Amino acid sequence: MERRIVCVGGGPAGLYTAITARLAGARDEIVVVERNPPGVTHGWGVVFWDDLLDTMHRNDPVSARALSAAAEVWDGQLLQVGRRAPVFLGGSGYAVGRQELLGLLTARARELDVDVRFGTSDPGPDLLAGADVVVAADGVNSARRAAHEAALGARATLSWHPYIWLGTARRFPTFTFGFVDTGAGWMWCHAYAFRADRSTFIVECPEPTWRALGLDRMPVEACLRALEELFAHLLDGESLLVAEAQRPAPDRPAPWTRFQRVELGRWHVGNLVLVGDAAHTTHFTIGSGTSLALGDARALGARLADEGPLAEAFAGYEAERRAVLAPLQDEADRSTAWFADLVRPSAAPTSSARPGDAVDDLHLAWSLWRRRGDAPTWRWHLLRATQQPALRRLRRGASSVRRGLRARRREHDASRRDAVG
């Protein structure tokens, strides 16, 4: 039986659903429609970890290798309050530009005979009416979700903090959390390199600070210059950049937005099934939305190749992915609350240190490390010890060896699977 599968949205979720369905043996016609032209997307780089590469490698070594090749490693994290001495935290991972990720997924989808159509904002009644399966992969503001809001039991809540997703040519090889006192309240950035010549630079602050600084009304270029001034000590003279897809007219305010927490009572209705941000969101302070979107796509794509009833395939997909999502959503909620409590002027202190307390940035860093959940005491001792540059180098060396071994194991497992298959 040959079906027509239409994925609305050519982000990671839509493209990888199509790739996985094809690899799982689907002979169907598979169309991905993306409203943007090729090479255009919102935002900059996203982080991920080895677990994503492991899963992708098992599913499709070709796109997994392309992702490894396109990614930058970030090693360690750093907290800097104002111009005070930075505190170094551990941890390491990867980052990739959204554009690079979408480019490699599009190339792979086309190689597998998926019909990817750019510049198609609305798939139109013909394409949708003729579809056996419609995959809503149209992101956080999903129009497909909105059209079935009641049936899906959709709920969305907006975060307290406005944020803006910028880029910069300043290279941040260490994941950097920078807090600055603006005089009207705290503002902070999350910055990390995702290419040799580009880093992500996300700025967030409480709403009263944002309004008091006039950022809600300030035209885009003036806003960028104001942020460059506030974060001058981190930017080393480099500018802040807005993604072309999000650049407003020069007299319009910069593209600030608020995180939208999306939850659904169910992830499918009739022949419509939702994946990625269209189905659920996790706050970007835990850097998991893309990995979750790719995970959804892998689970759904594999089930679409089954020729059994769609309702069963969709229900199986939803159950599998809800189990993965739940703990991450809890961590994301805790992380969001950590940032909110830390800088809320009237709140009772919930952590042992705040950015305004000049006392102890080490304790603030420890609190930041534990924002997603508790950590064993030995981690605190490690944090203290690795403020010494020599021990920090040793730790980085160890994590680089671990990454290398894991990459070798992935290749080894892939060649064993090839030999068996």
Ligand SMILES: Cc1cc2nc3c(=O)[nH]c(=O)nc-3n(C[C@H](O)[C@H](O)[C@H](O)COP(=O)(O)OP(=O)(O)OC[C@H]3O[C@@H](n4cnc5c(N)ncnc54)[C@H](O)[C@@H]3O)c2cc1C
């Ligand atoms: C500031 C910020 C930082 C982030 N950092 C990270 C990170 O470090 N790590 C991480 O894992 N995740 C991160 N995320 C989350 C991540 O970006 C998303 O979770 C991920 O992109 C979801 O993939 P998706 O395919 O579901 O949606 P999207 O990537 O949003 O893709 C949806 C696509 O659908 C298209 N579309 C929408 N409507 C239509 C329509 N009507 N017709 C055709 N096409 C349409 C859009 O143009 C878009 O290309 C971050 C998010 C933000 C906001």
